[in-house]
Amino acid sequence: MENNVNGLKESLPMKSLLILYSYHHHNTEKVAKVFAKVLDAEIKTPKEIKPEELQKYDFIGFGSGIYSAKHDESLLNLADSLPRVTNKKAFIFSTAGITGKSKASNDHTTLREKLESKGYLIVDEFQCKGFNTNSFLKLFGGMNKGRPNDKDLKNAEDFALKVKENNIQKDN
């Protein structure tokens, strides 16, 4: 706590970071940009991050497209290289060709387990559909054309507002 000019106690601002890998159609990047605005967060790629840098941040979102039923290797490798923390709050996000509650939970398991093993507390998870032209799908114009759409991005905004209220504002 610090005193402001009026002598009132004021908290230091929480610093949030989003670590993003999004290459196929930049679907997950669209979602991350909405999160970044609400959470006032920087966006960096796993390659841009030095593991020890994460100690500067209080709240971290980890996300990518889902490729072969998990997050991108660069994100998984980063998670492996992170120093141990004690209950640092984080959330996981992704876009995928096929979605659903248990699908998302399964897709996120590899990253979740790695982060939890490093002491991160995963407070929430978000997934929505993303345009997918992988493999033979491109022959048929792809699946989920136009996704994430406005409704997906509104859901992303609502998710970010909820995690902000529950995990950032309350702690200040």
Ligand SMILES: Cc1cc2nc3c(=O)[nH]c(=O)nc-3n(C[C@H](O)[C@H](O)[C@H](O)COP(=O)(O)O)c2cc1C
């Ligand atoms: C190589 C590759 C593998 C994929 N594997 C899966 C998968 O296992 N499950 C799934 O639901 N979607 C899968 N997808 C679809 C992507 O998850 C989806 O298009 C996502 O929105 C891509 O995100 P991005 O544009 O941020 O890279 C795959 C796409 C690619 C290119």
